[in-house]
Amino acid sequence: MMTSKPTLLIPRKLADAVLERARDTYDVILNADDHVFTREALIAACQTVDAVLPCHSEHFSADVIAALPDRLRIIANHSVGVDHVDLPAAKARGIVVTNTPDVLSDATAEIAMLCMLGAARRGSEGDRMVREGRWNFWSPSFMVGRQVTGRRFGVLGMGRVGQITADRARGFGMEIHYHNRSRLSPDKEKGAVFHDTVDSLLAVSDVLSLHCPASPNTTGLINARTLALLPERAILVNTARGALVDEDALIAALQSGRLFAAGLDVFRSEPGGNPALAQLNNVFMLPHIGSATFETRDAMGFRALDNLDSFFAGTAPLDRLV
Ligand SMILES: NC(=O)C1=CN([C@@H]2O[C@H](COP(=O)(O)OP(=O)(O)OC[C@H]3O[C@@H](n4cnc5c(N)ncnc54)[C@H](O)[C@@H]3O)[C@@H](O)[C@H]2O)C=CC1
């Protein structure tokens, strides 16, 4: 007897290979032109499906989750961060939530290095100058930046991305310091110096790189008080989430020169970023592309499908969060 395929909503355009595999197993409903659904459109699109495979651009707040149909039983995210999903609300409704860890850690660590170097060595300022035909001068004092080799690299949130980013920073001869909810085992720590408070980490970080999830505990963790703890002319790197940083305080620290520069892949308001930050030469900015490589996007899509397949086969999805 033929059993019908589960119906799966894929709200954003995913890689062709991922869509092809999805269609083998599911009746796929696509959002044809890849726009971000409004809250109402997301709720409406979910009414006729058994599962959804969203990105961090689809916000499953408690009120959206309350409006989902009983037949929708799993939200299989195409992201590792799940701050766009109200996990307690999903759990209360018996909706399974999964994410895509590990497969994007290398790509995101690469972008953290790009942000660090772009900020330290004035990458976007120099690029704009050459591109716009304003490079009409050179001297030994021209466009001088900060060397990161041999400096201290502070990791706030030493999880999957944080550990790989630390490995990449070791390649620059940097001394690794970190703060995490719990201390790592020596084989994972690899000689990095553990700090049992955020403040203690910040006090030594020539480069501070953020890698903890956005949560009520981490929102605004980087603010006027904590920025003032960093060494003079430090560099802030954020590839985690914009919510971690008070952007007004960051702008003030960058304007005063207290902070040498910032390298940012994520912002409080996305897409778009912060126009006031965009006015500053000492900010290197990217449009949330931490995981945006062909290889990684395939792997994220396949990982989300693995989670869905396990769920519909009646086995525990590898990356089940609730
Ligand atoms: N820019 C981008 O495109 C990407 C951004 N991300 C962001 O990076 C985050 C981290 O990803 P993973 O490393 O895979 O997650 P993870 O869960 O492996 O690591 C997060 C670490 O932060 C620690 N942590 C949590 N709260 C903390 C707190 N209050 N103080 C100190 N440490 C705390 C945890 O103990 C854990 O070790 C994601 O949640 C996501 O927001 C991840 C991938 C791509």
Ligand SMILES: O=C(O)C(=O)CO
């Ligand atoms: O996975 C995430 O959390 C992202 O931010 C995008 O890959």
